[in-house]
Amino acid sequence: MPVKVESFDSLDGAARALSAARSARFLGGGTLLMRAVNDGDQSFDTLVRAVDPASRQVRSEGDGVTIGAGVTMAEVVAHRDLSFLAPVARVVGGPAVRNMATVGGNLFASSPYGDFTAALLALGARLELVGQGGRGIEIDEFLRDRERYVGSIVRTISVPRPRDPGAFRFAKVSRIKPKGIALLTIAAYLPQSAGRIRGARVAYSSMGPRPLRATAVERALDGQYLDAATIEQAAAVACDGIEPHTDGLASAWYRREVAAVHLKRLLTGERR
Template sequence: MSVMLEAARQIRLVPALQAKGAMIVAGGTLAVAELNYGQGADGTLIILDRLGLDRIAVVGKKATFGAMVTMAEIARDRRLKFLHPVCNSIGGPAVRAMATIGGNLFAPAPYGDMAASLLALDAEITIHDGKSAKKYPIEVFFRQRKKLERCLVVSVSFTLPASGSFRYSKAVRRKPVSASVVTIAALLPRRGGKVVGARIALGAMGSHAIRAYKAEAALEGRSLDSATIAAAAAQIAEDASPADDAYASAWYRRQVVPIHLARLLAA
């Protein structure tokens, strides 16, 4: 199959190219493999390098990542130290140098570790459909992800978490990095020692990152003592629908996720 590269010069023109069957290639760590297997495009690839989507902005308490920002760039940014463990858990150095925020939002399970973290952080996704830019809460974005594959993700924004309130763990079969057995990202804001407004996101426990609502409810208004941690751990797989894959069975994922949550909450 012959492949044509189309370097997009304007954001608003990208969705029209997608509608004709062209495929966005950001870092290409997934898209190029798809292409090699003859999937995903009519032969035209859209390159986003010239659209200025590669910037990180931190203004006050708000961070905004252009869709082309890579894991390696975030891992070098001292303002974003809380996300460094997330970035450094994604692939090896060569993958991280290419892998983008935009691509991670579309990565199929068990990938999508950054997407799970952005879900815990209650991020907002800006999409361009060719006519205008629209903002979607990340949960709405995931619900509509299939449909939104024909749109351009422009950027991702979120409020920086209070110091120490963001926690992350990723269980893997092979150290130091591998695809996820289960990924947990948790935002645990506290008031007077009690958890208020917890958000727990799971990766590799569904077709995309999901919230663990029942476990969050078990934490609400409580201090992180051993009884509360046990109650949350007992609920953690309730909202999940993991799959079998080369890294773990669905059964195994359900067995280990309470253990990893308990460790993360007790840390």
């Protein structure tokens, strides 16, 4: 079945075309969607794209940064105001993928992809969808019901900038370095006040169909000093309330076994 491509000058025009055609998909960087085209996916026959320059902008606003959904991983790495996210973007595929893959596209990526989204989840990002009149949506809400937004276009992603660079931590676990597909990704935001963690957010990717919060770990960390005893308690509940999946990369059993090990390494600052 032939696939046609429709281009628009604005995200709003693309959104109207997308809502009018049930068999259309929005084309951002195309790193995953073009794979589906090449594999002969019959679930869509139209690709809608936009050449809106606003979607490639990055703006610093107060204590945060607003990222256009069309910003690529390579642009994240190169942008001065996104230095705290550069280590995350740097492990998304190889150079060719990073030159195409977008921040907005990663929000819709299914496991085992979605490493960047795990970081956004840990940081408590907020999304603006096209056609919502500027109304924002928390990334937690978006991911809980992501299928509902498959026909939507993300305009921007607003991310709080960590005041303490050491408060944000990220680790991608893969069999092939530096650009292998993740067996497990962990992102943690651990702001502190008077030496104690306040408002911990810990997120996993490749531990389910979409990135998710490790709420048991967050409870173990919140209000505590980040010492050896606290880290042991957090590692002990690394998979509480989480059901890892089995795929061609690893079994659910393996993911459950290694999650605590890598969480502990992340919290102690150990790099491997």
